[in-house]
Amino acid sequence: MKIKMIVYSYTHNTLHLIQEWAQRLNQHDVQIASIHAVDEDPNVKAITLSEKPSVDGQDHLVFATCVRGFALAPIMEAYLKQIPNLRGQKCTLVLTHYFPFDAWGGNQAMHQFKHLVEAKGGIVTATFIYSRSRKSKAQKESLLSHVPQA
Numbered sequence: 809m810k811i812k813m814i815v816y817s818y819t820h821n822t823l824h825l826i827q828e829w830a831q832r833l834n835q836h837d838v839q840i841a842s843i844h845a846v847d848e849d850p851n852v853k854a855i856t857l858s859e860k861p862s863v864d865g866q867d868h869l870v871f872a873t874c875v876r877g878f879a880l881a882p883i884m885e886a887y888l889k890q891i892p893n894l895r896g897q898k899c900t901l902v903l904t905h906y907f908p909f910d911a912w913g914g915n916q917a918m919h920q921f922k923h924l925v926e927a928k929g930g931i932v933t934a935t936f937i938y939s940r941s942r943k944s945k946a947q948k949e950s951l952l953s954h955v956p957q958a
């Protein structure tokens with residue numbers, strides 16, 4: 809199965825988690841691609857994307873990023889708003905955040921994330937949130953043991 813993991817990760821926490829998951833899925837054709845903006849300073853309001861990975865030709869897409877100010881990272885939001893229609897493409901969404909409870913921004917950001925992907929015609933088959941301060945082995949393992957649906 810062709811799986812593309814499209815990541816926006818500023819301090820590489822999300823990227824490292826995704827790399828660990830990709831290693832577990834080594835029986836599949838997994839590619840990791842990063843989104844970048846010209847200026848990634850969290851205080852910058854006007855976002856210009858410099859790397860916009862293609863969403864074409866995959867059996868499954870993973871979008872992964874972090875929570876910023878109780879919301880989805882604005883660079884991921886900007887990226888999702890400019891991609892073409894996903895036409896029923898199955899997708900998994902992954903968020904990392906710092907606070908110990910997902911209710912402190914994670915759930916809210918995931919709601920926004922899912923809404924943006926569904927607005928582009930994507931079918932969200934699974935969602936995962938990982939809190940870096942809680943460091944729950946169960947929360948991490950639920951992602952690492954997950955096999956995306958074709």
Ligand SMILES: Cc1cc2nc3c(=O)[nH]c(=O)nc-3n(C[C@H](O)[C@H](O)[C@H](O)COP(=O)(O)O)c2cc1C
Pocket residue numbers: 816817818819820821822823850873874875876877878879904905906907908912913914940
């Ligand atoms: C500007 C900024 C705002 C953040 N806002 C939140 C927040 O509202 N809730 C939270 O739990 N973590 C928040 N964080 C922490 C990040 O979500 C967390 O460190 C995440 O794992 C970073 O992912 P990355 O290393 O892939 O960029 C914030 C971090 C930054 C830099």
